[in-house]
Amino acid sequence: MAKRIPGKSAKTRKVARASTTAKAPAKRRAAAKSASPQKAVAASVAGAAASARSRVEFAKQARPDLAAVRAQIDGIDREIQSLIAERALWAHQVGKAKGQLAAAIDYYRPEREAQVLRRVVDRNDGPLSDEVLVRLFREIMSACLAQQEPLKIGYLGPEGTFSQQAVHKHFGHSARGLPLVSIEEVFDEVAAGNADFGVVPVENSGQGTIQSTLDMFLTSPLKICGEVELRVHQYLLSRTGHLEDVERVYSHGMSLAQCKNWLRQNLPDVHREAVSSNAEAVRRAKKSDDAAAIAGENAAHVYGMKVVAGPIEDRTDNTTRFLVVGRASFPPSGNDRTSLMVSIRDQPGALYKILEPLARRAISMNRIESRPAHGALWQYAFFIDVEGHVDESPLKDALAEIDDFAGDVHVLGSYPVAVP
Numbered sequence: 001m002a003k004r005i006p007g008k009s010a011k012t013r014k015v016a017r018a019s020t021t022a023k024a025p026a027k028r029r030a031a032a033k034s035a036s037p038q039k040a041v042a043a044s045v046a047g048a049a050a051s052a053r054s055r056v057e058f059a060k061q062a063r064p065d066l067a068a069v070r071a072q073i074d075g076i077d078r079e080i081q082s083l084i085a086e087r088a089l090w091a092h093q094v095g096k097a098k099g100q101l102a103a104a105i106d107y108y109r110p111e112r113e114a115q116v117l118r119r120v121v122d123r124n125d126g127p128l129s130d131e132v133l134v135r136l137f138r139e140i141m142s143a144c145l146a147q148q149e150p151l152k153i154g155y156l157g158p159e160g161t162f163s164q165q166a167v168h169k170h171f172g173h174s175a176r177g178l179p180l181v182s183i184e185e186v187f188d189e190v191a192a193g194n195a196d197f198g199v200v201p202v203e204n205s206g207q208g209t210i211q212s213t214l215d216m217f218l219t220s221p222l223k224i225c226g227e228v229e230l231r232v233h234q235y236l237l238s239r240t241g242h243l244e245d246v247e248r249v250y251s252h253g254m255s256l257a258q259c260k261n262w263l264r265q266n267l268p269d270v271h272r273e274a275v276s277s278n279a280e281a282v283r284r285a286k287k288s289d290d291a292a293a294i295a296g297e298n299a300a301h302v303y304g305m306k307v308v309a310g311p312i313e314d315r316t317d318n319t320t321r322f323l324v325v326g327r328a329s330f331p332p333s334g335n336d337r338t339s340l341m342v343s344i345r346d347q348p349g350a351l352y353k354i355l356e357p358l359a360r361r362a363i364s365m366n367r368i369e370s371r372p373a374h375g376a377l378w379q380y381a382f383f384i385d386v387e388g389h390v391d392e393s394p395l396k397d398a399l400a401e402i403d404d405f406a407g408d409v410h411v412l413g414s415y416p417v418a419v420p
């Protein structure tokens with residue numbers, strides 16, 4: 001009898017059923033039901049490893065027969081599909097083990113996802129890169145979680161922005177994106193409960209901090225629950241696809257800055273205009289033949305534009321870091337970072353007194369940034385990123401000590417260090 005997943009479509013149920021039919025190895029099927037699944041899973045993994053070894057031998061043949069190779073791939077695809085369906089069933093069991101929870105957000109465990117992905121990286125011997133494998137497993141987890149109900153993620157829209165790419169990278173394509181008009185609105189919608197999480201840009205490797213994001217933390221109650229690092233490739237997009245037609249270039253100020261040298265060399269006399277987002281720039285450029293936009297390549301597909309040139313970013317390692325903001329805190333993942341906001345009293349050595357307990361415990365500081373504090377002239381808030389989780393020593397002890405000195409130490413969040 002097929003296990004029924006309540007509230008799911010017939011198609012979803014069919015996939016779940018596939019894992020409990022004769023196609024799935026009997027031991028795994030039993031494990032999904034038995035009280036001691038570990039033994040059955042171990043046996044099943046050993047069997048799979050043996051057949052994988054013989055397949056690797058087969059794959060080394062100098063000139064294999066095409067039909068035979070395809071037959072191998074078909075067999076592997078059948079197994080992968082069956083295993084994914086089976087995994088979905090187990091993930092559903094995890095949901096039940098967590099108890100009667102109300103919404104998708106109650107099932108989401110960023111620390112567990114980070115651990116799963118780190119193991120994927122540790123196990124990887126190629127030929128696929130870590131990044132590719134992480135992306136595939138991220139999608140599998142995203143789909144497993146969406147069995148309950150998809151997460152709703154607010155981001156700086158419209159569709160086609162790098163923020164949307166960051167949402168997909170971190171939450172997978174089964175999460176539902178909610179494009180919003182500003183970073184402020186992302187914070188507001190999450191705080192109001194209209195989105196489960198928000199994804200906001202915080203710094204770029206070449207251009208530095210996005211001040212408006214940091215400033216939101218001065219007043220927002222939200223917590224940082226994750227970080228995403230995205231390699232940003234910029235493209236010049238236009239209606240005609242011809243460089244010689246371009247007389248105006250629109251983009252977000254950060255993107256214009258990331259392509260400064262390229263613009264100077266290739267479009268020296270062209271008017272540049274900063275707008276609220278790259279996707280907004282594409283929308284504007286779509287209105288006339290003499291305009292172009294700098295944006296991600298996927299914006300060309302979303303808005304039906306042609307690629308004139310790209311990638312055109314000045315630095316080949318151009319990377320933007322995004323933060324995931326939410327309403328809750330999560331437990332340690334084993335490799336975490338903590339963001340602190342510290343307002344210091346106007347007294348000699350105040351900053352030193354905050355940093356010293358961290359340094360004494362050899363806690364690495366990844367970043368420190370000051371911003372004018374709200375409400376008090378010439379007073380500053382320090383944004384400090386350190387390694388570790390607030391619930392674990394040595395950071396826990398350092399913070400207890402700092403609290404005695406600092407007027408206000410506010411933990412913005414502890415979260416897993418970004419997986420590639």
Ligand SMILES: O=C(O)C(=O)C[C@]1(C(=O)O)C=C[C@@H](O)C=C1
Binds near residue numbers: 107144
């Ligand atoms: O392990 C869990 O807590 C799960 O819910 C399972 C799972 C997964 O698919 O591996 C799914 C969603 C969570 O965000 C973390 C992991």
